Amino acid sequence: MPHEPADLDTVLGKAVTILRAFTVDDQVLSLAELVRRTGLPKATTHRVAGDLVTNRLLDRTNLGYRLSGGLFELGMRASVERSLLELAMPFLQDLYERTHETVHLGVREGHDVVYVAKIGGHRQAKSPSRPGGRMPVHCTAIGKVLLAFSDPEVQQEVLSSPLERRTPHTIVAPGLLERQLGAVLENGVAFEREESAIGLQCIAAPVLAEGGDKALAAISITGPVSRFRPEAQVTIVRAAAQGLSSLVSRRRSLSS
Amino acid sequence: MPHEPADLDTVLGKAVTILRAFTVDDQVLSLAELVRRTGLPKATTHRVAGDLVTNRLLDRTNLGYRLSGGLFELGMRASVERSLLELAMPFLQDLYERTHETVHLGVREGHDVVYVAKIGGHRQAKSPSRPGGRMPVHCTAIGKVLLAFSDPEVQQEVLSSPLERRTPHTIVAPGLLERQLGAVLENGVAFEREESAIGLQCIAAPVLAEGGDKALAAISITGPVSRFRPEAQVTIVRAAAQGLSSLVSRRRSLSS
DNA sequence: GTAGGCGTCCCGCTGACCGGTACGGTGATC
DNA sequence: GATCACCGTACCGGTCAGCGGGACGCCTAC
Numbered sequence: 001m002p003h004e005p006a007d008l009d010t011v012l013g014k015a016v017t018i019l020r021a022f023t024v025d026d027q028v029l030s031l032a033e034l035v036r037r038t039g040l041p042k043a044t045t046h047r048v049a050g051d052l053v054t055n056r057l058l059d060r061t062n063l064g065y066r067l068s069g070g071l072f073e074l075g076m077r078a079s080v081e082r083s084l085l086e087l088a089m090p091f092l093q094d095l096y097e098r099t100h101e102t103v104h105l106g107v108r109e110g111h112d113v114v115y116v117a118k119i120g121g122h123r124q125a126k127s128p129s130r131p132g133g134r135m136p137v138h139c140t141a142i143g144k145v146l147l148a149f150s151d152p153e154v155q156q157e158v159l160s161s162p163l164e165r166r167t168p169h170t171i172v173a174p175g176l177l178e179r180q181l182g183a184v185l186e187n188g189v190a191f192e193r194e195e196s197a198i199g200l201q202c203i204a205a206p207v208l209a210e211g212g213d214k215a216l217a218a219i220s221i222t223g224p225v226s227r228f229r230p231e232a233q234v235t236i237v238r239a240a241a242q243g244l245s246s247l248v249s250r251r252r253s254l255s256s
Numbered sequence: 257m258p259h260e261p262a263d264l265d266t267v268l269g270k271a272v273t274i275l276r277a278f279t280v281d282d283q284v285l286s287l288a289e290l291v292r293r294t295g296l297p298k299a300t301t302h303r304v305a306g307d308l309v310t311n312r313l314l315d316r317t318n319l320g321y322r323l324s325g326g327l328f329e330l331g332m333r334a335s336v337e338r339s340l341l342e343l344a345m346p347f348l349q350d351l352y353e354r355t356h357e358t359v360h361l362g363v364r365e366g367h368d369v370v371y372v373a374k375i376g377g378h379r380q381a382k383s384p385s386r387p388g389g390r391m392p393v394h395c396t397a398i399g400k401v402l403l404a405f406s407d408p409e410v411q412q413e414v415l416s417s418p419l420e421r422r423t424p425h426t427i428v429a430p431g432l433l434e435r436q437l438g439a440v441l442e443n444g445v446a447f448e449r450e451e452s453a454i455g456l457q458c459i460a461a462p463v464l465a466e467g468g469d470k471a472l473a474a475i476s477i478t479g480p481v482s483r484f485r486p487e488a489q490v491t492i493v494r495a496a497a498q499g500l501s502s503l504v505s506r507r508r509s510l511s512s
Numbered sequence: 513g514t515a516g517g518c519g520t521c522c523c524g525c526t527g528a529c530c531g532g533t534a535c536g537g538t539g540a541t542c
Numbered sequence: 543g544a545t546c547a548c549c550g551t552a553c554c555g556g557t558c559a560g561c562g563g564g565a566c567g568c569c570t571a572c
Contacts, residue, residue: 006311010528011267011560012304016311019330027335032518043562046520048268055262055272067334069363073370074275075331076388078323079283085387090378097353107325114329119375122346131341132332266559267529288549299531302551 014040014048019057022067024133030064075132081107081116084217087247088207091240092119092219098236101223102127104204107216108146111137111158116217125224128197138163138177139170141192141204141230142218148184149206149215155181169194188238191230203230205241210249219244270296270304275313278323280389286320331388337363337372340473343503344463347496348375348475354492357479358383360460363472364402367393367414372473381480384453394419394433395426397448397460397486398474404440405462405471411437425450444494447486459486461497466505475500 006020007013021037022029029037035045049065052058056070076082088105095103102120106113112134129135137143137158147155159174171177184190192202204220219241221233262276263269277293278285285293291301305321308314312326332338344361351359358376362369368390385391393399393414403411411434419428427433440446448458460476475497477489 010307012271012307012311015268015271016313022333024333024338026333027339030518031520041562042519043521043564044560047560047562051266051268055268057272066336067330069334069337069365069370072331072334072337072372073365073388073390074323075328075334077278077280077282078325078328078331080322081325081328082280082386082388083283086374089375090380093352093375093377096349109325109329114325116328118342119345119349121349124346130338132329132338134329286549287551297531298550299533299552300529303529303531 008040011048011051014038014044015052015057018045018049018052019067019071024130026066028061028064028066034065083251084207084248085116087251088117088217088219088244091244092117095219095221095236095240096120099221099223099228099233101125101221101228104129104142104220104222106140106142106146106218106220108137108143108150109134111161113137113140113143113146113218125200125222125228127200127222129222135196136164136166139166139192139196140220141190141202141222142220144177144180144184144190144192145204145206145218145220146215148181148190149208149213151214166196167194167198169198171195187234189234193230194225199224199226201225201228201230203233203237205237206245207241207248208245216245216248264296267304267307270294270300271308271313274301274305274308275323275327280386282322284317284320284322290321339507340463340504341372343507344373344473344475344500347500348373351475351477351492351496352376355477355479355484355489357381357477357484360385360398360476360478362396362398362402362474362476364393364399364406365390367417369393369396369399369402369474381456381478381484383456383478385478391452392420392422395422395448395452396476397446397458397478398476400433400436400440400446400448401460401462401474401476402471404437404446405464405469407470422452423450423454425454427451443490445490449486450481455480455482457481457484457486459489459493461493462501463497463504464501472501472504 006017017038018034021034031046035042049058053060056068058065059068092103092105096119100121102124104115105117106115114134115129115131118129118131137147147158159178163172165172189203189205194200200222202220202222204218206215207217209216219237221237262273273294274290277290287302291298305314309316312324314321315324348359348361352375356377358380360371361373362371371385371387371389374385374387393403403414415430415434421428445459445461450456456478458476458478460474462471463473465472475493477493
């Protein structure tokens with residue numbers, strides 16, 4: 001987890017610490033729970049949380065605090081993710097319509113994948129991914145594509161840190177993972193077979209930056225083993241990702 | 257605009273002021289531009305922006321600052337919007353697949369609609385809405401539905417404040433708007449005919465809270481006048497919204 | 513009754529924050 | 543190539559916003 005724990009000697013540091021104490025599946029957190037998670041003194045937590053409410057980053061409910069709509073709005077304005085999302089939507093729609101399986105758009109952040117979008121129908125496979133949520137790179141198709149098309153240093157960093165086991169099929173051997181990344185570079189797609197959740201398979205392709213060797217994002221299709229064959233989707237996933245790549249290239253977006 | 261301008265005497269206030277200086281279509285803002293928009297002293301802006309970068313709410317690029325991916329992630333964790341989005345997605349997909357026109361999910365915030373989701377294909381009508389963006393309630397179908405199913409006080413507030421003209425068809429007469437809201441209550445759907453943008457028509461239905469008289473959100477379909485007839489979609493939009501309503505009711509979500 | 517957990521508030525100390533000021537770089541204008 | 547305007551960055555002493563230990567009142571459980 002390459003998360004420096006934020007400077008607790010500044011108001012701002014305390015504030016983001018409180019905000020980040022919320023995980024994807026927390027609806028509402030009590031003051032006491034926030035104190036427990038952040039390690040901040042109770043009085044301080046109370047005051048800062050109050051200030052956050054004043055500034056419309058938190059909502060106060062009778063059960064406790066929750067992240068507010070104002071924060072959602074702000075987050076949606078993050079230019080990279082938002083414009084990616086807007087440009088990608090038509091391509092994601094196409095994939096969904098052809099397969100009626102769950103379609104993801106994700107970017108890499110450190111050793112994790114962050115899902116920017118997730119679309120699916122009523123019968124979608126129950127997957128552990130959430131929009132705005134994280135998953136380790138090494139156990140997802142999106143993650144493996146993103147890693148394969150990353151700087152070698154990043155790859156080494158991941159390969160040399162322990163690979164968490166999520167299911168019996170999760171790849172925890174660095175050597176095996178490295179070989180797979182090589183294959184991904186050749187094929188332009190990555191697969192995942194019940195490595196993050198039992199019963200799920202997945203295929204992903206990279207959205208490449210202008211140079212063509214670095215990935216900005218990745219697109220994937222996920223389905224249950226019972227009815228979904230990832231190999232059958234190689235062409236359309238690759239096409240969608242490439243279409244998005246060239247669309248993105250036509251706009252200015254990136255930067256250091 | 258019921259936006260209290262945030263307390264500029266606190267660090268937190270300054271920080272959110274800087275963050276909110278970004279609009280939906282700003283990719284990157286220079287320090288000087290931030291100074292101009294926020295009215296804060298240059299030195300202060302420089303320092304606080306630097307702190308925001310440290311805390312991963314802003315990114316530093318060679319061109320200036322931009323809202324970071326960390327902020328996107330945080331915003332996606334806002335429970336109300338996120339769970340709404342997740343539950344709604346299958347219904348929105350259905351609507352898109354049936355019509356191949358742009359589908360929106362929106363909530364009300366003050367006198368504005370905030371778009372939580374927007375999905376469309378390659379040939380989507382060019383509409384002024386953006387995911388995470390705002391539009392006035394009185395000139396959109398989503399807005400009119402949300403307003404019709406709101407507390408009377410809110411309605412009065414909107415009706416008694418000036419109604420901004422966006423196109424020649426925008427309804428700027430409070431009396432007319434009020435009558436339309438009555439019709440919306442009866443029909444359970446609202447229409448918009450080139451009131452927010454020339455060439456666009458729209459139909460929306462409310463996602464109702466358990467009581468059945470207050471709207472949590474609304475779903476809409478938007479299309480160009482040339483090929484899209486909103487009246488033909490009454491049934492499916494209403495069905496989608498009702499389906500989502502009952503799904504939401506089955507979960508705990510709301511609160512004061 | 514009492515014990516533990518909760519949210520709220522008080523209040524005196526102090527160091528984080530403030531912002532006027534100054535400096536170096538860069539590009540346009542004459 | 544000199545001048546000027548505008549930019550981002552850095553400094554630094556004064557002071558007040560922020561701090562958090564502690565106390566209080568309210569619950570529910572035992």
